[in-house]
Amino acid sequence: MEFLRPATWDEALAAKAEYPTALPISGGTDVMVEMNFDVHRPSAILDLNRIGDLATWSIDGDTVRLGAAVPYSRIIDELSGPLPGLALAAHTVGSPQIRNRGSVGGNLGAASPAGDSHPALLAAGRDVFVEAASVRGTRLIPIDDFYTGVKRNSLEADELIRAVHIPVADGPQQFSKIGTRNAMVIAVCAFGFALHPKSRTVGTGIGSAAPTPRRAVEAEEYLRGVLAERGLWESGDLLGTEVIQRFGELVRDAASPIDDVRGTADYRKHALAVMARRTLTWTWNDYSKQIRSAA
């Protein structure tokens, strides 16, 4: 097994071009587990830890550019304001030790349907992009096009994830995850939700309940319509149980979960409906308060 340790981003891209089957590693919280269990024996390992830029973030106007290797613990500490949904998701990742090493870049690279970042990224809106680079150049992959199958993504063999572009939250965001214990647990299912008052849209993300992380498109459209038709963005009035209930059902219906050792498909669907109702209620209550205090 080759062990590649580039010092710069350009060297990393060159190495990835030369060894397209090389497996990138940063925190190692996923890669090392799979290697220790002998699930993967990659021909080469591409260690990105010397490239300091990957662990930095910046805000440019309305967008956070989050380096692929910024660990979850720093997302919690430093980005809870601009990225509240992702910070809540980061809270649910593994243990403190794992949160110190694991990163969104790793979650995207592994593209597991159970990755905790994904529902929050999907919910953050249509303007979330994965910045993928190769010796051929850089492209921004819309998050909706990124997940292509179970543990598969749309990266080319010579590409590396450099950063993720995420709009700064302009409204309340929430994230909920089901696990059968109260910490250190892989998601049985998860749900991310965000209100986007500026664009008068809402965002959703479903985790661990389909072959890929996915959006509940009909639920988003339904809610967008109700909020617009009833002038609720302006009034901040109560949504009513019927709307909340319907939203939950649409989120549930967007999932296509399986029965597995972590939970049944029926439970996942049930729990998604509950989480959808609750996260919608929490975010709307927050939004409503903002509107009223501004009025």
Added chain:
Amino acid sequence: MSGTRTIQGQKNLQNIHQASKDGIGGSPLRPDGTLKVKGEFAYSSDMWHEDMLWGMALRSPHPRANILSVDISEALKVPGVYAVLTHEDIPGSKYYGLEIQDQPALAIDKVRYHGEAIALVAADHPETARRAVKKIKVEYEVLTPITTEEQCLDPETYGYVHEPHEYKSHGSGNICHSQKLVSGGGVTDEIRALADVIVKGTYEVGMQDQAFLGPESGLAVPAEDGGVDLYIATQWLHVDRQQMAPVLALPEEKVRLTLAGVGGAFGGREDLSMQIHACLLALHTGKPVKIVYSRDESFFGHVHRHPARMTYEHGATRDGKLVFADCRIVLDGGAYASASPAVVGNAASLGHGPYVIPNVRMEAIALYSNNPSCGAMRGFGAVQACFGYESQMDKLAAELGMDPVELRQINAVTQGDFMPTGQEIDAPAPVAELLQRVKDMPLPPPLDLENLDVRTLPGALSNTSHGEGIVRGIGYSVGIKNVGFSEGFDDYSTARVRLEVIGGEPVAMVHTAMAEVGQGGVTVHAQIARTELGVEQVTIHPANTEVGSAGSTSASRQTYMTGGAVKLAAEAVKQALIEKGRRRYGWEHKDITLVGGKVVSETGGVLVPMVDLLGDEAIDLTREHHHRPTVPFDKETGQGFGHVQYTFCANRAVVDVDVELGLVKVVELTAAQDVGKALNPLSVVGQIQGGCTQALGLAVMEEIVVKDGKVRNASFTDYLIPTILDTPPIPVDMLELPDPHAPYGLRGVGEAPTVSATPSIVAAIRNATGLALNRVPVRPEHLTGTL
């Protein structure tokens, strides 16, 4: 011992020179505590020997198959491979087992469970061994596994796990062992007619794992005399040796075992795992061989807690007096017997609970199946039954409109009562008081919805609720467990105590074969020696087979049995020293004792410093401690003085349940237990809290999921054990009512809370949800109707 000079990692328990006066009743620090906390303790998996090889097993992917051929030729060609062995290479007996020798050391012509070892590889690197294992070609004829109770009990249709002629015990037809019990008038229509109220229930317990953190591991070193030295993490050195020697075709004295650092056991190290395999490879290659299981292999490498299906019927009078209990407990023992017969004995004799019941009928059986083998785990046959009878008590209380604690108290046993086995409870049995104590403890404050801390809610930082759907529930339970080995077994313990002057001070050395698995025996042995010999400095000798058996570190027995042996040996040393003084000085005081390094007498004052009396001589004596004899239970009636000692624990659980999502947070788990005498109160509380936590795991999350004989979750990713966020405050109320039959009046403590706490948590969840909940672990699916 050959090889010790190059062994690393054997220093854990030597040279414990605690300048402390902490005798019994104190709570001195563990001699291995600091090393463990700092990560410096050498566990069995940390051992290393120059020129050592790594052993690895090929395991069956099928739960039931005939082996048509095994081709090792490609594996042998891998550079760095020193040996590939199959059952054909075993020099002696090919079978072993704790109670029934029904398990092949390596599979012979067939496999009976998923993960059964078929062949062994020794190589100069673990990766080489792993690759070589993959090159062994096994041709299987895969058969449909026999996995359910219905299938097991119909062998004509579904087949035999062991062919009828293969049985080496009383079992037959896929029944490994059974025990019946009848007391009073049994359970007949006439007896049933005496009851005003009858409740019935069927209950299930899933397969729990011991989930110890240190995987099975050891190092076998071939010796010049043709024997072998094994450094091993186990629970009972001598019974390991007893099972190993016939397979290795060696006399027992040529199989020498030394305890290596044990990372938890909980019953999971009572059976052999890699012991024989490492020794076979070491003797075959002439080189030291180390085997360390990976985490997933560990799940296949040890037995688990028996899953159970239980039917209970209880009858009572209108005022709550129990009239009869009719019980059937079916335990799935899996492919091999392990400790199933003794587990069945416990289930049958304890399965009606700590209650006075005039008429009892009970049958407990263990099945052979193609599921993973099950055997010893903390609570040993009493855990499953307690979930059954305590669920019944709640059901009965509801039916009668009575307080569930009061119903239990009305029927609770006390000293002088008789168990349905006919055995008199001849020591304190404060069952009603224990229940009262947990009931009287202050309740935790109600959920404060105004100042929510999401970490305290079900789901915690997973952020599933901000107060929605949360309902609080309270539940109670009490349980009974036996201490020590039962049914006529003489599980004696041996201790050697040596007293001599070292560096101008009297120093005691305690040498036993007791396996320190975390229970704190090494601390307690030193405390006993300090108290009995009046010394401060005590050294604990490494545990090995150079001294007689200490029995198993299980059945809550080590402080009672080996602690008792240390007491006897120390008393003998004390008497020998005093006799020496009498001979030398002609003392005639009747009240001579040893205190603070001196020989003293109330009437004569300080007679002489111990160092002066000892001089250059060492007093070195060995004693055995036998508990009072018991007898086997009658096969048909279950009658007999079968148990050494009983132990009781009561619990109150307070839970918050998110009734919409089916998530549970145990808010508090209170325990009250009679410990007889707490030799080390801190350790006793730790045992009770640990036992409660393991019971919590069974209540709400721990289960090895087996489908069609295959294990689905052999990892700590999917076999979940409680984290600190799942573990509530566990207030412990400790009673000390001395047992007149036990050393210092003590009572074994480690298992009772593991027996009793699970049903209290389920009762609390029932209280919150109104659901029947007849199975543990309770999953979110059970609480939301989405199974």
